Amino acid sequence: MDATTDRKPVPQQRPLKPLRSNSPKTQYLIIYNFASAVLWTAVLGRVLLLVPLVGFGRAYQGVGVFTKWTQTMALLEVVHAATGIVRAPISTTAMQVASRLLLVWGVVNNFPFLAKSAAYSSMLVAWSVTEVIRYSYFTFTLSGFQPGFISWLRYNTFFILYPLGISSECWLIFKAIKPARAVRQEYAWILQLILFIYIPGSYILFTHMMAQRRKVMRGKSVQKAR
Secondary structure (H helix, E strand, O other), rough: OOOOOOOOOOOOOOOOOOOOOHHHHHHHHHHHHHHHHHHHHHHHHHHHHHHHHHHHHHHHHHHHHHHHHHHHHOHHHHHHHHOOOOOOOHHHHHHHHHHHHHHHHHHHOOHHHHHHHHHHHHHHHHHHHHHHHHHHHHHHHHHOOOOHHHHHHHOHHHHHHHHHHHHHHHHHHHHOOOHHHHHHHHHHHHHHHHHHHHHHHHHHHHHHHHHHHHHHHHHHHHHHHH
16 A cells, blocks of 8 residues: 655755764665665666556566565665654554555565556556655655655655555455465455455555645645745
């Protein structure tokens, strides 16, 4: 499921007061977010190049393994939230990471023929665009700057990307139920349960993003009033 976690916004296009930029923690987070932005840019680039050239059916061959490990690296975000390295709700962070790991390892990895569906490519586009924006936002913020266009993208594009990602994920899970049943009945039951959980889970994550957006937009309104 697609939602993201946030830190406090910073004034637009202005250097911040020292954000402990020399501290090991801040330097680590800058490197982590920058590396993640680069990796997801690579995922997006591969999908956008492969689909027109070879079609949806062969996109997985060119981007599947790379995406699996790029997404798996996001387990560090659960560690960050759990240990207090970042101020982020561990519940929503874990929910997002777990749902994506289910897709790349528990669904597509086990049934790669499902990746021939356009839903796989649309899911990767939604994920990668979201993550390029999110990780770029955090990289700039931690470095002491926040370009206005990055902030706008961060808190507005999810209106399109979230439904696109969720619908693609649900379709892939639904299509995986039948082959999963052939492997083990319990496997299919788990996928059915997860699909059922997606309804309240999606609502929780979407409302979390809406709350973050309201907080940021309210802050910008106060700044303009000054």
